[in-house]
Amino acid sequence: MSGYSGRGVHGQLVAELGARIVSGELGRSDVIDLAALGRDLDVSMTALREAMKVLAAKGLVEARQKRGTYVRDREHWNLLDSDVIRWRSQAGDTVAVLRDLAEVRAVVEPAAASMAALRRDDRDLAELDAALAGMADAVGAGAAAEVAADLRWHRAMLRATHNEMLARMDVLIEPALSLRDALVHETAADDPVPSHAAVVEAVRGQDPEAAAAAMTSLLDKAAQDAASVLGGRHTEEEEAVTE
Known part of the structure; x- marks a missing residue:
């Protein structure tokens, strides 16, 4: 995917990652390789980490020491969001x-x-x-x-x-x-x-x-x-x- 540019970069990135998770492209319980994902989307690690914070607030991902960032099971998603x-x-x-x-x-x-x-x-x-x-x-x-x-x-x-x-x-x-x-x-x-x-x-x-x-x-x-x-x-x- 080509890189993001212009206004709304953060929102676009959140939407892209959220859609990938909900569709199953990023599988549940899968550990996310942030470096590889950043290269794929052509975004900085800072932007990626900020987007992950938003997705974590929606219950889609969680970050843990030693395990890394992973996709949470659907039961944890905020389906009212x-x-x-x-x-x-x-x-x-x-x-x-x-x-x-x-x-x-x-x-x-x-x-x-x-x-x-x-x-x-x-x-x-x-x-x-x-x-x-x-x-x-x-x-x-x-x-x-x-x-x-x-x-x-x-x-x-x-x-x-x-x-x-x-x-x-x-x-x-x-x-x-x-x-x-x-x-x-x-x-x-x-x-x-x-x-x-x-x-x-x-x-x-x-x-x-x-x-x-x-x-x-x-x-x-x-x-x-x-x-x-x-x-x-x-x-x-x-x-x-x-x-």
Whole structure:
């Protein structure tokens, strides 16, 4: 591989190494020959060591005296990390990533909508309305705009719970939601505004049961859209895990 140059060298190096680990190119439990890897990537040992520190924080590698730096078993990886989620998708694990996302969202977001219905204030409603307007404006404006608008809405709903830990669930939802939306954008998907507006109206009406039901319906449709996009790309066995 040619050397790195210009801005973002550190980020590029982390991404390259992370992708190699997640894909299995750098095998688990393998001791990494840093000198050889540095020559292969045409980077300095200083840059390589800095990148390894980032990967260690994500649970992908560990350095020990006498053993050196080695790839950790998958059970130690931070699978909630946005980079790890992206690298899994790049390695062909998109179906599993989206399946896991759908299951996590089904656990978290209906309950969050229910809680938001009980706790929301005027400021929350204003942000949800603004996010809905942003979604309407983004329709047809391209994948990046539609993804950003969708993420804004989900963040606003999580914040409306007034639970700080739930609000930070966007760290988990964002990368995989971006992946799903980017895939679905290429199809003739339905207008997303009505399904999201139904949740907002239930929250506005302080109806927790209706809010949870509307969110569940929204998530069911999102999962169906993703399964439809992926259906032609995977075997029947892979398709089954998305159901």
